[in-house]
Amino acid sequence: MLTPCELRTARLLLRFHKQEDIPALVRLAGAREIAATTLNIPHPYSEVDARKFLAESAEDFRAGRTISFAICKQPGGELCGGAGLAISETHQRAELGYWIGLPFWGMGYATEAARAVVAYGFSNLGLHRIHAHYFAENTASGRVLEKIGMRPEGRLRNHFQKWNRFIDVENCGILSEEFQEAERARRSESEPARRSDVSGQGE
């Protein structure tokens, strides 16, 4: 059973989606570049797609299958992307996914949000393992996952077909104790710098 919550990081608020997000979702998730390296974001992306996404994520949340966050800049609350976990309760694991709107690329937001979601998955949901996959050519996503401590787990050749091309896929994952260890190391490296880690609310 999932409980509603918000996650805060140094620069971001991760909260549940609301109807007011729809115009920004259509504009940002609708960019070709977002669909190009993801499997489940349609292109073109219409208001109907955004409404469907909101309805399905609310239903999946109620069923305990997924938790999806809108990533918002702080202060101000401007929506800049999305992140979430698809949960397998049976196996105490989840798959991480995320995207950041084109105007906000290269500012470290994906790394900050992904780290917060993974921390939430381990600390609040009691997961044992979190994994992710990315198109092999998507080096930015590979780097995000590497920076949050995920380990490579192998390449699946021509695993997906996207826009009439076969795509190689890289898999990676992290176990709860590995993440705690990586976070301890990161914190001690940045000491006495101010904390930039996540603070979860709820649960």
Ligand SMILES: CC(C)(COP(=O)(O)OP(=O)(O)OC[C@H]1O[C@@H](n2cnc3c(N)ncnc32)[C@H](O)[C@@H]1OP(=O)(O)O)[C@@H](O)C(=O)NCCC(=O)NCCS
């Ligand atoms: C992948 C994505 C989420 C990255 O978002 P972002 O906020 O720009 O990522 P960050 O700024 O946190 O970090 C990106 C890292 O990748 C590096 N990077 C960015 N573009 C790169 C490129 N073309 N080649 C290699 N590295 C790249 C950055 O330098 C940074 O690493 P660094 O801190 O060591 O310099 C964003 O490009 C995106 O939304 N893409 C479309 C959707 C998608 O692919 N989602 C992931 C599906 S698995």
